[in-house]
Amino acid sequence: MRVVPVPVLEDNFAYLLIDELSKQAAAVDPVEPAKVIEAAAREGVIICSVLTTHSHWDHSGGNEEFSKLVPDAVIYGGKHDTYKPFTRLLDDGDTVRVGGIVAKALHTPFHTPGHVCFHCTEVAGGSGAAGGAAAAAAPDAAAAPGVVFTGDALFVAGCGRINGRGTPAQFKRSLVDIIGALPRDTLVYVGHEYTAANLRFATAVEPRNTALAALAEQAKAALAAGKPTVPSTVGTELDANPFLRPASAEVRAFVSARLGEEALASDETVLAGLRSIKDSFGLGSSAGI
DSSP states (O other): OEEEEEEETTTEEEEEEEETTTTEEEEESOSSHHHHHHHHHHHTOEEEEEEOSOOSHHHHTTHHHHHHHSTTOEEEEETTOSSOOOSEEEOTTOEEEETTEEEEEEEOTTSSTTOEEEEEEEBTTOOOOTTEEEESSOOOBOSOOOEEEOTTTEETTEEOOOOTTOOHHHHHIIIIIIGGGSOTTOEEEOSBOOHHHHHHHHHHHOTTOHHHHHHHHHHHHHHHTTOOOOOEEHHHHHHHOGGGOTTOHHHHHHHHHHHOGGGGSSHHHHHHHHHHHHHTSOOOGGGGO
């Protein structure tokens, strides 16, 4: 299994998820289809499916064009989104085969009602059919923890905004109980290159967090070299991302100093309060994402 990031738009990431044995691939959020198809040609792979994390235009806006350019590709997305530019709908736990890879949909609905992350692992038994149909449960996975595509749920050192009908309970469950419960060495591929702005906020929240300081140095070096800051890992985010750390004394002190002691009533209120502070932190256009 291999992942190829494809920068699209101003600061988005699309991806190719490649099964090396079969040379089959899935395109993740290919909002600029031509760029992703060109990347597939360079890699010598055939795109059999599209994995859409959510219906916002900067993630799903290329689906219609993609289906015209690659008519055999099955376009997957979350069944609970109100706008569904997909040909197959996925619920929590449904899976898609990409050769010998299983991509499992994780319903993470605070950003859009149908937002899904895709946790991808290689499985025993070799390559499956191209763009294999969704199933109710995954086959037995190999021990390797694999990768997760998090769309606009989790970013490096940050997270997406609670939108519309999203609730603090959904927010905490999606980030901490679902993404944060994956194996620590799971590679994290996010939907946007917001890392520099996220790190400025995270450092203001937890200035004494040594894991965060190390992540900031790594990200600074990557960006200076013109490289993306993906992948992160679940372990890195658990150690450095304040939105996965509601029990942190520094996180709680930061929230209570700005919103009062009542904001510390639960992990849900801590994280929702932290997100509301981030929304007005003044970091530019990405502050409220």
